[in-house]
Amino acid sequence: xxxxxxxxxxxxxxxxxxxxxxxxxxxxxxxxxxxxxxxxxxxxxxxxxxxxxxxxxxxxxxxxxxxxxxxxxxxxxxxxxxxxxxxxxxxxxxxxxxxxxxxxxxxxxxxxxxxxxxxxxxxxxxxxxxxxxxxxxxxxxxxxxxxxxxxxxxxxxxxxxxxxxxxxxxxxxxxxxxxxxxxxxxxxxxxxxxxxxxxxxxxxxxxxx
Amino acid sequence: xxxxxxxxxxxxxxxxxxxxxxxxxxxxxxxxxxxxxxxxxxxxxxxxxxxxxxxxxxxxxxxxxxxxxxxxxxxxxxxxxxxxxxxxxxxxxxxxxxxxxxxxxxxxxxxxxxxxxxxxxxxxxxxxxxxxxxxxxxxxxxxxxxxxxxxxxxxxxxxxxxxxxxxxxxxxxxxxxxxxxxxxxxxxxxxxxxxxxxxxxxxxxxxxxxxxxxxxxxxxxxxxxxxxxxxxxxxxxxxxxxxxxxxxxxxxxxxxxxxxxxxxxxxxxxxxxxxxxxxxxxxxxxxxxxxxxxxxxxxxxxxxxxxxxxxxxxxxxxxxxxxxxxxxxxxxxxxxxxxxxxxxxxxxxxxxxxxxxxxxxxxxxxxxxxxxxxxxxxxxxxxxxxxx
Numbered sequence: 235x236x237x238x239x240x241x242x243x244x245x246x247x248x249x250x251x252x253x254x255x256x257x258x259x260x261x262x263x264x265x266x267x268x269x270x271x272x273x274x275x276x277x278x279x280x281x282x283x284x285x286x287x288x289x290x291x292x293x294x295x296x297x298x299x300x301x302x303x304x305x306x307x308x309x310x311x312x313x314x315x316x317x318x319x320x321x322x323x324x325x326x327x328x329x330x331x332x333x334x335x336x337x338x339x340x341x342x343x344x345x346x347x348x349x350x351x352x353x354x355x356x357x358x359x360x361x362x363x364x365x366x367x368x369x370x371x372x373x374x375x376x377x378x379x380x381x382x383x384x385x386x387x388x389x390x391x392x393x394x395x396x397x398x399x400x401x402x403x404x405x406x407x408x409x410x411x412x413x414x415x416x417x418x419x420x421x422x423x424x425x426x427x428x429x430x431x432x433x434x435x436x437x438x439x440x441x442x443x
Numbered sequence: 444x445x446x447x448x449x450x451x452x453x454x455x456x457x458x459x460x461x462x463x464x465x466x467x468x469x470x471x472x473x474x475x476x477x478x479x480x481x482x483x484x485x486x487x488x489x490x491x492x493x494x495x496x497x498x499x500x501x502x503x504x505x506x507x508x509x510x511x512x513x514x515x516x517x518x519x520x521x522x523x524x525x526x527x528x529x530x531x532x533x534x535x536x537x538x539x540x541x542x543x544x545x546x547x548x549x550x551x552x553x554x555x556x557x558x559x560x561x562x563x564x565x566x567x568x569x570x571x572x573x574x575x576x577x578x579x580x581x582x583x584x585x586x587x588x589x590x591x592x593x594x595x596x597x598x599x600x601x602x603x604x605x606x607x608x609x610x611x612x613x614x615x616x617x618x619x620x621x622x623x624x625x626x627x628x629x630x631x632x633x634x635x636x637x638x639x640x641x642x643x644x645x646x647x648x649x650x651x652x653x654x655x656x657x658x659x660x661x662x663x664x665x666x667x668x669x670x671x672x673x674x675x676x677x678x679x680x681x682x683x684x685x686x687x688x689x690x691x692x693x694x695x696x697x698x699x700x701x702x703x704x705x706x707x708x709x710x711x712x713x714x715x716x717x718x719x720x721x722x723x724x725x726x727x728x729x730x731x732x733x734x735x736x737x738x739x740x741x742x743x744x745x746x747x748x749x750x751x752x753x754x755x756x757x758x759x760x761x762x763x764x765x766x767x768x769x770x771x772x773x774x775x776x777x778x779x780x781x782x783x784x785x786x787x788x789x790x791x792x793x794x795x796x797x798x799x800x801x802x803x804x805x806x807x808x809x810x811x812x813x814x815x816x817x818x819x820x821x822x823x824x825x826x827x828x829x830x831x
Contacts, residue, residue: 309584309588309591310581310584310585310588311580311584312577312580312581312583312584313514313577313581314512314514314576314577314578314581315511315512315515317510317511317515317518318512318514318515318518318578318581321515321518321519321521321522321546322518322546322581322585325546325549325550328550328553328554329549329553332553332554332556333553335554335826335827336556336825336826336827337826338826338827339826339827340827341827353522356522356526357522357525357526357550357554358554360525360526360529361525361528361529361551361554361555361829362554362827362828362829363829383511384509384510384511384512385511387509387511388508388509388510388511388515388519391507391508391509392508392519395508395522
């Protein structure tokens, strides 16, 4: 086993907390993800210390239903397209995540949701050796049907990069698992089907073991 | 002192003054004992990891992904730079150059909790005069963010200090002015002065983009009878400029060489009676120092860093920025007055000696030490360790 992998595993074994990173959480609702996390995270918090880093109107730290929430405001208002905006947003999410990690004093398991918060997870894994989990709800291919523009291709490539860097990819349906295996070349062994907090905890333990 | 310098251009990949600045600064910092690692770009034609002139150079290739435009290309490059930086060990300080590497600098600052120093060479608002689309506004906001996040901001002239203060809202006491230097290789090649008094050759050296004002020189050439113009450099404006020369009836007197290597540039300098820098926007203008050190009289527009380097009538001539008529008058004055040329050249040589990359490195190192003193006295420190 390479030193890097040994160190990574050692960190996983010492993990005492999980940090979710999302671009939305109530009251900020963009799509279904916000409500999904609002149901899931308090349940996770009953099982393991849980933090959430999320886009906010201002920077700040609060606690709701056992979840410690680090809000991070967007520094950039103008972007030529969603890809440029997401790159910048993820640096803001990373500001919040870094504040959380340094407050915590140790590195948690990091769980991002779709590519829109995936880049921050890649950064934290690279710099802190955090184990990285990515939930995939949709992909550019399922949203656009085909990669018909350079923007779509750019988003697809970032998705692939984030999924490849992840230790575990979480999906909610067997169809999505097949989609990821077929279109992103992901190994089925690293994709877990998890529809609730218990299944997710089981999937987390899968990485740790 | 271990420094991580992040830059999108570093030899052999050079676009403009930024790359030359970072290259020379890094070499001179290393010669003073600083442990400098440069994290930069490769398109696959340069080494991914090498050591040159005492500097550790690590390059990442962004072409592993596809991008719809330049902004997202830069962001992808920065993302890969952050991942690569994680494998390079610990650093005392991070130094980035312009918005082009602001993303990675800000990300690493927060994860490592190490001070970030930013050099802002030029701004989007300065280059464009107006922010007319979302890409330009995004770049402008990234510049604001960089100035906000940086512990200290370095500018190459007082002009740029004022611009960063006024257009990015950066507090003036956070900005240090550290001038650029110039390449002594060119100066050493000629100690006697190489201006050909009778060649009546007017030289332009620079990128052929609007902000450098090459069109003003072509227009000025049409107002003068007996001079020829050599335009060295390349850029998007070249076809327009060639068409303009034809339209104004001076294409037989205006030569476009394209980009040339240093040796060829030196031989072109040997032919020149005067160097013109007609920039509409020029944060510094390294080329003026090279010409001054070579004993070539210079004419500059009264803007930006050029306005600070040159004193009109003492070490060069200045003309009203944007005016081909005023430029033509200055060219005629310098070509027709041998005594003036000799006087300007003499004064310019001694003025150029006030600038060197060694001085730039000395002042930058002094700033690094000040930043680290402040950082060490501060509570903002990592509480969780990175992989190293």
